[in-house]
Amino acid sequence: METVNERIDQIVEEFVDLDAREKLELLLDFANRLPPLSADYLAKKENEDRRVHECQTSVFLWPEITDGSMHLVAEVAEEAPTVKGFVAILSEAVASRPQNEAQELPDDLLEKMGLADVLGMLRSRGLRAIVSRVRRELVEAE
Amino acid sequence: MAEYADPDVLVSTEWVAEHHGDPTVRIVESNEDRALYTQGHVPGAVEIDWQVDLQDQVVRDYVDRKGFEEICRNNGIGNDTAVIFYGDKNNWWACYAFWVFKLYGHPKCKIMNGGRKKWQLEGRTWSTDRTTYPKTTYSAPEQDGSVRALRDEVLKHQKAGKNLVDVRSPEEYSGERLHMPDYPNEGALRGGHIPGAVNIPWPLSVNEDGTFKSAKELESLYCKANHLQRRSPTIAYCRIGERSSLTWFVLKYLLGFGNVRNYDGSWMEWGNCVGVPIIKGSLPSGEAGDDTTNQDS
Numbered sequence: 001m002e003t004v005n006e007r008i009d010q011i012v013e014e015f016v017d018l019d020a021r022e023k024l025e026l027l028l029d030f031a032n033r034l035p036p037l038s039a040d041y042l043a044k045k046e047n048e049d050r051r052v053h054e055c056q057t058s059v060f061l062w063p064e065i066t067d068g069s070m071h072l073v074a075e076v077a078e079e080a081p082t083v084k085g086f087v088a089i090l091s092e093a094v095a096s097r098p099q100n101e102a103q104e105l106p107d108d109l110l111e112k113m114g115l116a117d118v119l120g121m122l123r124s125r126g127l128r129a130i131v132s133r134v135r136r137e138l139v140e141a142e
Numbered sequence: 143m144a145e146y147a148d149p150d151v152l153v154s155t156e157w158v159a160e161h162h163g164d165p166t167v168r169i170v171e172s173n174e175d176r177a178l179y180t181q182g183h184v185p186g187a188v189e190i191d192w193q194v195d196l197q198d199q200v201v202r203d204y205v206d207r208k209g210f211e212e213i214c215r216n217n218g219i220g221n222d223t224a225v226i227f228y229g230d231k232n233n234w235w236a237c238y239a240f241w242v243f244k245l246y247g248h249p250k251c252k253i254m255n256g257g258r259k260k261w262q263l264e265g266r267t268w269s270t271d272r273t274t275y276p277k278t279t280y281s282a283p284e285q286d287g288s289v290r291a292l293r294d295e296v297l298k299h300q301k302a303g304k305n306l307v308d309v310r311s312p313e314e315y316s317g318e319r320l321h322m323p324d325y326p327n328e329g330a331l332r333g334g335h336i337p338g339a340v341n342i343p344w345p346l347s348v349n350e351d352g353t354f355k356s357a358k359e360l361e362s363l364y365c366k367a368n369h370l371q372r373r374s375p376t377i378a379y380c381r382i383g384e385r386s387s388l389t390w391f392v393l394k395y396l397l398g399f400g401n402v403r404n405y406d407g408s409w410m411e412w413g414n415c416v417g418v419p420i421i422k423g424s425l426p427s428g429e430a431g432d433d434t435t436n437q438d439s
Contacts, residue, residue: 021272024180031177053319056174079230081177119176120193122382 004104007093008112015113023115027085034088037075045075052133055126057083063094063137070094070102070138082119086110086127090134102138105131143361147398152255152354153226155264161226162186168223168275169254172239173230182268184228184254184261188217188275192235192384196242204285210246211280218275221249228254228261232352234344237388241404244289246282253391259352289390291377291403293411296336297418305376306339307368309389310409314381315341317422330413334422336379340368341424344385347392360397372399379405379412 057080076084169187229236313319317333378386383406421428
């Protein structure tokens with residue numbers, strides 16, 4: 001199994017040579033891969049406050065550790081495919097990896113992917129805040 | 143008031159579907175989410191992004207005149223082209239792009255009523271084609287200051303007790319909600335509102351399907367419930383100027399306000415600006431009151 005670092009590198013490789021439109025198409029592919037919430041998590045959504053309130057988009061995140069392995073379960077509104085695709089990337093990067101690899105989630109992921117210029121400063125800042133939050137919560141999770 | 147002040151400024155989804163091949167028309171999509179256009183757009187539409195295309199990437203301002211002309215040329219928009227804007231989020235960003243086009247005096251601008259939401263609800267076809275048009279010529283005038291309010295103008299306006307409309311949520315208006323310091327996305331150091339501003343959250347202007355409310359409903363909301371007068375100079379603001387563009391559009395084109403400007407700096411500027419007056423609480427004056435809502439329509 002690859003490390004978070006290796007997975008991030010592979011994902012970046014997929015993006016880097018594409019033009020703006022192709023990058024967005026690939027991001028949409030990732031968005032389509034984020035699984036819908038299971039019944040358990042739909043119930044948690046009702047009972048826990050896991051909404052990212054700072055975000056204008058409806059985003060619910062559950063960064064969790066099970067037996068030392070990381071998982072990021074998430075729900076992102078359909079009308080925000082950019083955010084959904086980005087969260088899907090983070091989810092795939094950390095899935096089943098040990099908690100100490102949470103630190104490998106990079107702040108400059110959008111720049112590495114060549115998406116920062118495509119999305120613009122304000123959107124990029126918002127997405128960077130999601131990386132920061134996910135990383136912090138995974139590091140602190142028990 | 144039975145009809146909108148400028149009823150021709152809105153076009154229906156039906157009209158757009160019939161006119162997408164019309165060479166005198168250019169349909170422009172502008173969204174909060176950059177991937178939506180790629181996912182599917184109105185056939186024949188081009189994308190003009192409010193953030194990447196219409197804003198200067200170094201100075202916090204809009205593209206200059208030459209930059210704007212370039213955008214129009216590259217999208218096959220001539221000075222006589224009727225530009226029809228639409229987008230996600232009940233046309234917030236479409237109104238923002240519309241406002242920028244008006245800043246540069248483009249004569250024929252319209253909004254597709256209902257935006258992406260209505261197109262989707264009606265089960266209309268989306269295109270994934272890469273849409274391009276031959277370059278045109280375009281010549282823009284200098285910016286039209288009459289649609290835009292800058293910070294010092296807002297301060298003067300506020301001191302003179304003139305109409306201010308804060309279109310943010312009640313929690314942002316009262317100062318209860320402030321973005322956390324870790325999330326500087328659209329955060330400000332201080333919460334509250336500009337003293338004297340009435341709070342008319344923008345969602346009150348639109349229906350469930352994304353279309354604008356009727357002239358009668360809008361008049362009731364803005365003029366009756368909130369005592370705004372058509373003849374009085376009015377400035378609208380929000381957090382970064384996009385929701386207030388929608389309200390600016392409503393006041394100017396649907397209700398016929400003669401002198402209304404968008405304060406695009408909005409709370410991101412005001413809430414971080416040294417020394418400007420700010421007030422907290424649910425009323426324009428900030429006093430604790432009987433909590434009478436000013437949002438009844």
